[in-house]
Amino acid sequence: GAVVSQHPSWVICKSGTSVKIECRSLDFQATTMFWYRQFPKQSLMLMATSNEGSKATYEQGVEKDKFLINHASLTLSTLTVTSAHPEDSSFYICSARDLYSGKAFFGQGTRLTVV
């Protein structure tokens, strides 16, 4: 299957700082990537759809100024959590779908802890 690589796998940051998470499609081009958030023992909640060369589409209730998404190339999407607070602590995971099969593949996920 397709490979999606996400970095970092974990990060600890201080309140008020910003954190950038990268998501790369290694062996295929992804014009669209998806960012999910997962709280402990809960499901994956779609945060936004990242579109190469255009603005991301955010789900209702997700602050676009807080969760900045950039998709500058066909293989890279980034999520920046700005002015992080403890309530932003969560597991963030990206995904991309194979253009032909429609199958979705996930990055390793990033465990963000804001202290």
Add this chain to the structure above:
Amino acid sequence: GENVEQHPSTLSVQEGDSAVIKCTYSDSASNYFPWYKQELGKRPQLIIDIRSNVGEKKDQRIAVTLNKTAKHFSLHITETQPEDSAVYFCAASIPQAGTALIFGKGTTLSVSS
């Protein structure tokens, strides 16, 4: 938009028994239904998927059935093993690369030996 309901939230079985997880979806336009297995702290892994032109699909001990009229689909695991213990998620979507999967809330499967 699409809404996916998944039941049960937890399931405990003895090794060798079968396990069944059920999902319903709301959007009749959805025609792609994958199942993912997620182990603690790891990424979801695709284990099987089905499209609406097929009623059943099987891969060794895992099978998925789809009733498009009733808008529900199920995951069946036979001869369960302890390593099947994980959280399982169903999802629904149209099979286009620009459309996100919408997930059910997950089922925690515990297989005891």
